[in-house]
Amino acid sequence: MDGPQLSQSCELSLPCCADGGPLSSAKAPQVSGVRVQLEMHALWQQFDQLGTEMIVTKAGRRMFPTFQVQISGMDPAAEYVLLMDFIPVDDKRYRYAFHSSSWLVAGRADVIAPSRMHFHPDSPACGAQWMKQTVSFDTLKLTNNLLDDNGHVSQCL
Template sequence: MDDPQLSLPCCSERGLLSSSKATQVSGVKVHLEMPALWQQFDQLGTEMIVTKAGRRMFPTFQVQISGMDPAAEYVLLMDFVPVDDKRYRYAFHSSSWLAAGRADVVAPSRMHFHQDSPACGAQWMKQTVSFDTLKLTNNLLDDNGHMILNSMHRYQPRFHVVYVDPSPNSQSNACRNFCSFFFLETRFIAVTAYQNHRITQLKIASNPFAKGFRTSDPQDQ
Protein backbone atom coordinates (compact mmCIF):
# COMPACT_ATOMS: atom_id res chain seq x y z
CA MET A 1 0.00 0.00 0.00
CA ASP A 2 2.95 2.32 -0.43
CA ASP A 3 1.34 3.68 -3.59
CA PRO A 4 -1.26 6.29 -2.55
CA GLN A 5 -3.28 5.43 -5.64
CA LEU A 6 -4.15 2.12 -3.94
CA SER A 7 -5.26 3.65 -0.67
CA LEU A 8 -6.89 6.71 -2.23
CA PRO A 9 -9.10 5.24 -4.96
CA CYS A 10 -11.41 8.25 -5.12
CA CYS A 11 -8.68 10.85 -5.19
CA SER A 12 -6.68 12.48 -7.89
CA GLU A 13 -3.28 13.99 -7.34
CA ARG A 14 -2.83 17.67 -8.08
CA GLY A 15 -6.43 18.37 -8.87
CA LEU A 16 -7.00 15.97 -11.76
CA LEU A 17 -10.50 14.63 -11.35
CA SER A 18 -11.98 11.20 -11.70
CA SER A 19 -14.72 10.78 -14.31
CA SER A 20 -18.51 10.44 -14.06
CA LYS A 21 -18.98 13.39 -11.75
CA ALA A 22 -21.78 15.95 -11.59
CA THR A 23 -21.19 19.09 -13.62
CA GLN A 24 -20.95 21.14 -10.40
CA VAL A 25 -17.77 19.28 -9.43
CA SER A 26 -16.41 17.91 -12.72
CA GLY A 27 -14.52 21.11 -13.51
CA VAL A 28 -13.19 21.84 -10.03
CA LYS A 29 -9.44 22.39 -9.77
CA VAL A 30 -7.47 22.80 -6.57
CA HIS A 31 -4.08 24.48 -6.17
CA LEU A 32 -2.03 23.86 -3.02
CA GLU A 33 -0.77 27.06 -1.42
CA MET A 34 2.89 27.35 -0.34
CA PRO A 35 3.96 24.30 -2.41
CA ALA A 36 7.65 25.22 -2.18
CA LEU A 37 7.50 25.22 1.64
CA TRP A 38 5.65 21.90 1.69
CA GLN A 39 8.29 20.45 -0.64
CA GLN A 40 11.07 21.66 1.66
CA PHE A 41 9.49 19.82 4.57
CA ASP A 42 8.73 16.76 2.44
CA GLN A 43 12.37 16.44 1.38
CA LEU A 44 13.34 16.25 5.06
CA GLY A 45 10.43 13.96 5.99
CA THR A 46 7.60 16.11 7.36
CA GLU A 47 6.64 15.63 10.99
CA MET A 48 3.45 16.92 12.59
CA ILE A 49 2.99 17.14 16.35
CA VAL A 50 0.00 15.38 17.91
CA THR A 51 -1.00 16.10 21.51
CA LYS A 52 -3.78 15.08 23.87
CA ALA A 53 -5.24 18.59 23.69
CA GLY A 54 -4.81 18.87 19.90
CA ARG A 55 -2.19 20.73 17.85
CA ARG A 56 -2.60 22.82 14.71
CA MET A 57 -0.69 21.79 11.60
CA PHE A 58 2.26 23.71 10.24
CA PRO A 59 2.47 24.26 7.36
CA THR A 60 -1.25 24.97 7.41
CA PHE A 61 -3.22 23.18 4.70
CA GLN A 62 -4.40 25.96 2.37
CA VAL A 63 -5.76 25.78 -1.17
CA GLN A 64 -7.06 27.96 -3.98
CA ILE A 65 -10.12 26.55 -5.75
CA SER A 66 -11.39 27.23 -9.26
CA GLY A 67 -14.01 25.73 -11.58
CA MET A 68 -16.91 25.69 -9.12
CA ASP A 69 -20.45 26.71 -10.07
CA PRO A 70 -20.54 30.21 -8.48
CA ALA A 71 -24.21 29.84 -7.48
CA ALA A 72 -24.08 26.25 -6.21
CA GLU A 73 -23.44 25.43 -2.55
CA TYR A 74 -20.49 23.32 -1.46
CA VAL A 75 -19.18 21.75 1.71
CA LEU A 76 -15.39 21.47 2.08
CA LEU A 77 -13.78 18.91 4.35
CA MET A 78 -10.58 17.01 5.07
CA ASP A 79 -9.57 13.63 6.38
CA PHE A 80 -6.30 11.79 6.96
CA VAL A 81 -5.58 8.26 5.79
CA PRO A 82 -2.61 6.00 6.63
CA VAL A 83 -0.07 5.90 3.80
CA ASP A 84 0.76 2.26 4.58
CA ASP A 85 0.36 -0.44 7.22
CA LYS A 86 3.63 0.28 9.05
CA ARG A 87 4.76 1.87 12.27
CA TYR A 88 7.99 3.93 12.10
CA ARG A 89 10.91 4.89 14.27
CA TYR A 90 13.53 7.56 13.75
CA ALA A 91 17.13 6.38 13.42
CA PHE A 92 19.26 9.23 14.74
CA HIS A 93 22.54 7.71 13.52
CA SER A 94 21.33 7.85 9.91
CA SER A 95 18.85 10.75 10.28
CA SER A 96 16.13 8.72 8.62
CA TRP A 97 12.80 7.06 9.30
CA LEU A 98 12.70 3.27 9.31
CA ALA A 99 9.77 0.86 9.32
CA ALA A 100 9.50 -0.70 12.78
CA GLY A 101 6.74 -3.25 12.47
CA ARG A 102 3.07 -3.35 11.63
CA ALA A 103 0.83 -0.37 12.24
CA ASP A 104 -1.22 0.02 15.39
CA VAL A 105 -4.98 -0.38 15.19
CA VAL A 106 -6.31 2.38 12.95
CA ALA A 107 -7.54 5.37 14.96
CA PRO A 108 -11.22 6.34 14.64
CA SER A 109 -11.81 7.89 11.22
CA ARG A 110 -13.08 11.46 11.25
CA MET A 111 -13.84 14.25 8.83
CA HIS A 112 -13.02 17.88 9.52
CA PHE A 113 -15.58 20.24 8.01
CA HIS A 114 -14.35 23.70 7.06
CA GLN A 115 -16.00 26.15 9.44
CA ASP A 116 -17.52 28.21 6.59
CA SER A 117 -19.36 25.22 5.10
CA PRO A 118 -21.73 25.25 3.35
CA ALA A 119 -21.06 28.25 1.12
CA CYS A 120 -21.56 29.10 -2.52
CA GLY A 121 -18.87 28.48 -5.09
CA ALA A 122 -18.34 32.21 -5.62
CA GLN A 123 -17.39 32.63 -1.96
CA TRP A 124 -15.00 29.65 -1.91
CA MET A 125 -13.23 30.78 -5.08
CA LYS A 126 -12.68 34.43 -4.14
CA GLN A 127 -10.00 33.76 -1.52
CA THR A 128 -7.59 31.19 -0.14
CA VAL A 129 -9.32 28.40 1.79
CA SER A 130 -7.41 27.73 5.00
CA PHE A 131 -7.85 24.82 7.40
CA ASP A 132 -6.12 26.75 10.19
CA THR A 133 -8.54 25.59 12.90
CA LEU A 134 -7.91 21.88 12.26
CA LYS A 135 -6.08 20.15 15.12
CA LEU A 136 -4.33 16.78 15.39
CA THR A 137 -4.58 14.64 18.51
CA ASN A 138 -3.45 11.22 19.72
CA ASN A 139 -6.29 11.04 22.25
CA LEU A 140 -8.49 8.14 21.14
CA LEU A 141 -11.26 9.43 23.42
CA ASP A 142 -11.15 12.99 22.07
CA ASP A 143 -14.56 14.66 22.19
CA ASN A 144 -13.50 17.99 20.65
CA GLY A 145 -13.75 16.87 17.03
CA HIS A 146 -9.98 16.86 16.48
CA MET A 147 -8.41 14.49 13.95
CA ILE A 148 -7.24 11.36 15.81
CA LEU A 149 -3.90 9.98 14.59
CA ASN A 150 -1.46 7.35 15.84
CA SER A 151 2.00 8.67 16.68
CA MET A 152 4.88 7.30 14.58
CA HIS A 153 2.59 6.52 11.62
CA ARG A 154 2.55 8.15 8.17
CA TYR A 155 -0.54 9.96 6.93
CA GLN A 156 -1.80 11.52 3.72
CA PRO A 157 -4.15 14.50 4.10
CA ARG A 158 -7.07 14.45 1.67
CA PHE A 159 -9.27 17.37 0.63
CA HIS A 160 -12.88 16.88 -0.46
CA VAL A 161 -15.32 19.17 -2.27
CA VAL A 162 -18.99 18.17 -1.87
CA TYR A 163 -21.76 19.73 -3.93
CA VAL A 164 -24.89 20.31 -1.85
CA ASP A 165 -27.46 18.83 -4.21
CA PRO A 166 -30.96 20.29 -3.58
CA SER A 167 -32.76 17.66 -5.67
CA PRO A 168 -35.06 15.12 -3.95
CA ASN A 169 -32.95 12.19 -5.15
CA SER A 170 -29.64 13.66 -4.01
CA GLN A 171 -28.79 10.57 -1.96
CA SER A 172 -28.78 8.36 -5.04
CA ASN A 173 -26.31 10.75 -6.69
CA ALA A 174 -24.04 11.10 -3.67
CA CYS A 175 -21.04 9.46 -5.31
CA ARG A 176 -21.29 11.88 -8.24
CA ASN A 177 -21.55 15.00 -6.11
CA PHE A 178 -18.05 15.12 -4.65
CA CYS A 179 -14.46 15.20 -5.79
CA SER A 180 -11.32 14.52 -3.80
CA PHE A 181 -7.73 15.69 -4.03
CA PHE A 182 -4.41 14.90 -2.42
CA PHE A 183 -0.92 16.33 -2.72
CA LEU A 184 2.00 13.99 -2.12
CA GLU A 185 4.16 16.72 -0.57
CA THR A 186 1.69 17.13 2.32
CA ARG A 187 2.15 13.62 3.71
CA PHE A 188 3.74 13.45 7.14
CA ILE A 189 4.62 11.30 10.14
CA ALA A 190 2.68 12.03 13.34
CA VAL A 191 4.96 12.52 16.37
CA THR A 192 4.62 13.64 19.98
CA ALA A 193 8.01 15.40 19.77
CA TYR A 194 10.06 16.32 16.72
CA GLN A 195 12.66 13.70 15.89
CA ASN A 196 14.61 15.36 13.07
CA HIS A 197 16.33 18.55 14.27
CA ARG A 198 16.26 19.92 10.72
CA ILE A 199 12.46 19.75 10.78
CA THR A 200 12.51 21.68 14.07
CA GLN A 201 14.79 24.34 12.56
CA LEU A 202 12.66 24.70 9.43
CA LYS A 203 9.46 25.00 11.46
CA ILE A 204 10.99 27.71 13.64
CA ALA A 205 12.42 29.56 10.64
CA SER A 206 9.21 29.51 8.58
CA ASN A 207 6.44 29.65 11.20
CA PRO A 208 5.41 33.20 12.20
CA PHE A 209 4.06 31.78 15.48
CA ALA A 210 7.24 29.81 16.24
CA LYS A 211 8.01 31.82 19.35
CA GLY A 212 4.75 30.62 20.89
CA PHE A 213 5.35 26.93 20.32
CA ARG A 214 9.04 27.17 21.32
CA THR A 215 8.08 28.47 24.74
CA SER A 216 5.23 26.00 25.24
CA ASP A 217 7.09 22.94 23.98
CA PRO A 218 10.71 22.72 25.17
CA GLN A 219 11.32 19.71 22.89
CA ASP A 220 10.68 21.93 19.86
CA GLN A 221 13.76 24.05 20.56
Protein backbone atom coordinates in the same frame (compact mmCIF):
# COMPACT_ATOMS: atom_id res chain seq x y z
CA MET B 1 11.06 6.89 5.24
CA ASP B 2 9.97 7.63 1.74
CA GLY B 3 6.66 9.44 1.90
CA PRO B 4 4.35 10.67 -0.80
CA GLN B 5 6.00 13.09 -3.15
CA LEU B 6 4.56 16.50 -3.95
CA SER B 7 4.21 16.98 -7.69
CA GLN B 8 5.57 20.05 -9.42
CA SER B 9 2.11 21.37 -10.29
CA CYS B 10 0.70 20.19 -6.96
CA GLU B 11 -2.87 20.02 -8.12
CA LEU B 12 -4.81 18.00 -5.59
CA SER B 13 -7.35 15.42 -6.59
CA LEU B 14 -10.83 15.32 -5.21
CA PRO B 15 -11.97 12.27 -3.26
CA CYS B 16 -14.13 9.62 -4.80
CA CYS B 17 -17.87 9.62 -4.51
CA ALA B 18 -19.53 8.14 -1.44
CA ASP B 19 -20.05 4.79 -3.17
CA GLY B 20 -16.28 4.41 -3.63
CA GLY B 21 -16.41 4.84 -7.40
CA PRO B 22 -14.47 7.38 -9.39
CA LEU B 23 -15.72 10.93 -9.54
CA SER B 24 -17.66 11.45 -12.75
CA SER B 25 -19.84 14.18 -14.19
CA ALA B 26 -22.78 11.75 -14.43
CA LYS B 27 -22.73 11.26 -10.65
CA ALA B 28 -21.81 14.72 -9.43
CA PRO B 29 -21.85 17.48 -12.06
CA GLN B 30 -21.16 20.17 -9.42
CA VAL B 31 -17.69 18.73 -8.71
CA SER B 32 -16.65 17.19 -12.03
CA GLY B 33 -14.62 20.25 -13.08
CA VAL B 34 -13.39 21.39 -9.67
CA ARG B 35 -9.63 21.98 -9.36
CA VAL B 36 -7.69 22.58 -6.15
CA GLN B 37 -4.27 24.27 -6.17
CA LEU B 38 -2.03 24.10 -3.06
CA GLU B 39 -0.82 27.49 -1.83
CA MET B 40 2.78 27.94 -0.58
CA HIS B 41 3.86 25.01 -2.73
CA ALA B 42 7.57 25.88 -2.40
CA LEU B 43 7.37 25.74 1.41
CA TRP B 44 5.60 22.36 1.28
CA GLN B 45 8.35 21.13 -1.11
CA GLN B 46 11.05 22.25 1.35
CA PHE B 47 9.38 20.45 4.25
CA ASP B 48 8.97 17.35 2.08
CA GLN B 49 12.63 17.36 1.00
CA LEU B 50 13.83 17.78 4.58
CA GLY B 51 11.61 14.95 5.78
CA THR B 52 10.09 17.17 8.46
CA GLU B 53 7.80 15.35 10.87
CA MET B 54 5.22 16.60 13.35
CA ILE B 55 4.66 15.40 16.89
CA VAL B 56 0.96 14.77 17.47
CA THR B 57 -0.25 15.15 21.07
CA LYS B 58 -3.42 14.34 23.02
CA ALA B 59 -4.21 18.06 23.36
CA GLY B 60 -3.90 18.49 19.59
CA ARG B 61 -1.49 20.40 17.38
CA ARG B 62 -2.15 22.73 14.49
CA MET B 63 -0.53 21.75 11.20
CA PHE B 64 2.38 23.75 9.86
CA PRO B 65 2.53 24.83 7.19
CA THR B 66 -1.16 25.61 7.21
CA PHE B 67 -3.12 23.78 4.53
CA GLN B 68 -4.33 26.48 2.14
CA VAL B 69 -5.75 26.06 -1.36
CA GLN B 70 -7.19 28.02 -4.26
CA ILE B 71 -10.28 26.41 -5.73
CA SER B 72 -11.65 26.85 -9.24
CA GLY B 73 -14.28 25.22 -11.42
CA MET B 74 -17.11 25.16 -8.87
CA ASP B 75 -20.67 26.02 -9.82
CA PRO B 76 -20.92 29.53 -8.32
CA ALA B 77 -24.55 29.01 -7.24
CA ALA B 78 -24.22 25.46 -5.84
CA GLU B 79 -23.53 24.86 -2.16
CA TYR B 80 -20.44 22.90 -1.16
CA VAL B 81 -19.15 21.45 2.10
CA LEU B 82 -15.37 21.29 2.40
CA LEU B 83 -13.77 18.82 4.75
CA MET B 84 -10.39 17.30 5.43
CA ASP B 85 -9.54 13.73 6.22
CA PHE B 86 -6.24 11.94 6.65
CA ILE B 87 -5.51 8.43 5.48
CA PRO B 88 -2.36 6.34 6.04
CA VAL B 89 -0.01 6.04 3.07
CA ASP B 90 0.88 2.46 4.00
CA ASP B 91 0.18 -0.27 6.57
CA LYS B 92 3.42 0.12 8.54
CA ARG B 93 4.38 1.54 11.92
CA TYR B 94 7.58 3.59 12.03
CA ARG B 95 10.06 4.56 14.72
CA TYR B 96 12.74 7.20 14.56
CA ALA B 97 16.34 6.02 14.76
CA PHE B 98 18.35 8.88 16.22
CA HIS B 99 21.72 7.27 15.44
CA SER B 100 20.95 7.31 11.71
CA SER B 101 18.50 10.25 11.73
CA SER B 102 15.96 8.24 9.81
CA TRP B 103 12.61 6.51 10.15
CA LEU B 104 12.64 2.70 10.25
CA VAL B 105 9.79 0.25 9.80
CA ALA B 106 8.85 -1.09 13.24
CA GLY B 107 6.10 -3.52 12.27
CA ARG B 108 2.56 -3.42 11.02
CA ALA B 109 0.31 -0.50 11.87
CA ASP B 110 -2.63 -0.78 14.21
CA VAL B 111 -6.05 -1.38 12.75
CA ILE B 112 -7.27 1.90 11.30
CA ALA B 113 -9.89 3.54 13.50
CA PRO B 114 -12.86 5.20 11.81
CA SER B 115 -11.69 8.58 10.59
CA ARG B 116 -13.03 11.81 11.98
CA MET B 117 -13.27 14.40 9.25
CA HIS B 118 -12.72 18.09 9.91
CA PHE B 119 -15.41 20.27 8.37
CA HIS B 120 -14.23 23.69 7.24
CA PRO B 121 -15.89 26.23 9.57
CA ASP B 122 -17.39 28.14 6.61
CA SER B 123 -19.21 25.03 5.32
CA PRO B 124 -21.63 24.94 3.69
CA ALA B 125 -21.05 27.86 1.32
CA CYS B 126 -21.75 28.56 -2.33
CA GLY B 127 -19.09 27.92 -4.96
CA ALA B 128 -18.64 31.64 -5.57
CA GLN B 129 -17.64 32.09 -1.92
CA TRP B 130 -15.08 29.25 -1.98
CA MET B 131 -13.52 30.45 -5.25
CA LYS B 132 -13.16 34.15 -4.40
CA GLN B 133 -10.25 33.73 -1.95
CA THR B 134 -7.75 31.27 -0.53
CA VAL B 135 -9.40 28.55 1.56
CA SER B 136 -7.45 27.86 4.73
CA PHE B 137 -7.78 24.96 7.16
CA ASP B 138 -5.94 26.93 9.86
CA THR B 139 -8.30 25.83 12.65
CA LEU B 140 -7.54 22.15 12.01
CA LYS B 141 -5.84 20.31 14.87
CA LEU B 142 -4.43 16.80 14.84
CA THR B 143 -4.58 14.66 17.97
CA ASN B 144 -3.65 11.12 18.96
CA ASN B 145 -6.57 11.04 21.40
CA LEU B 146 -9.17 8.67 19.95
CA LEU B 147 -11.72 9.89 22.52
CA ASP B 148 -11.29 13.58 21.61
CA ASP B 149 -14.62 15.43 21.67
CA ASN B 150 -13.27 18.83 20.53
CA GLY B 151 -13.65 18.14 16.81
CA HIS B 152 -9.94 17.52 16.26
CA VAL B 153 -8.86 15.00 13.64
CA SER B 154 -7.63 11.85 15.42
CA GLN B 155 -4.47 10.30 14.07
CA CYS B 156 -2.82 7.42 15.87
CA LEU B 157 0.43 6.94 14.05
